[in-house]
Amino acid sequence: QVELVESGGGVVQPGGSLRLSCTASGFTFSSYALHWVRQAPGKGLEWVAVISYDGRNTFYADSVKGRFTISRDNSKNTLSLQMNSLRVEDTATYYCAKGGPGWLDAELDNWGQGTLVTVSS
């Protein structure tokens, strides 16, 4: 079965950096787009970024554009999110999610359990 396990969350000061990872198993990793989605405490879901199956195409939410970078290593079944210039409002649980068949409007058919990022001084 599909499994997605996030890691790398923690507490960081405003302006700092953090790198999240998501290790995947149970499916052909190199065949599917992957997403990061976040959820601030007590708030709704916010889509963050997507990367194509081959890593050549990426899209970002305006709120993170220029600060976050999504990447993948298909040889290691790993998805990453490099987060720079972190702000208090980036505090959230970050989920990685597998895209379904298709590309930009495909469903997110499997989700990890999330990793908490807290930006605080």
Added chain:
Amino acid sequence: QSVLTQPPSVSGAPGQRVTISCTGSSSNIGADYDLHWYQQLPGAAPKLLIYGFSNRPSGVPDRFSGSKSGTSASLAITGLQAEDEADYYCQSFDSSLSGSVFGGGTKLTVL
């Protein structure tokens, strides 16, 4: 303010039918991008409930159904059960934003 608008809350008694709306625009649902629904139980990660407006993944009960009308979509839950109490989100792609978008979420309370 999300580009996909959902009611903040809905409620119903056990056994009843409830619907949750998701109103979009010409840059998402109206542009023929697919719309999906997710269920998030308290303290859990989101789970895909409906994909492509009306398709159920395996394992999702047929009490859950989805539909599309113009630039809107709806999720219907029949035979409401206590375990359905959760937050529900719609999601699509928006060409103006060049990215995916979620609705603000709807909290379902089973009375």
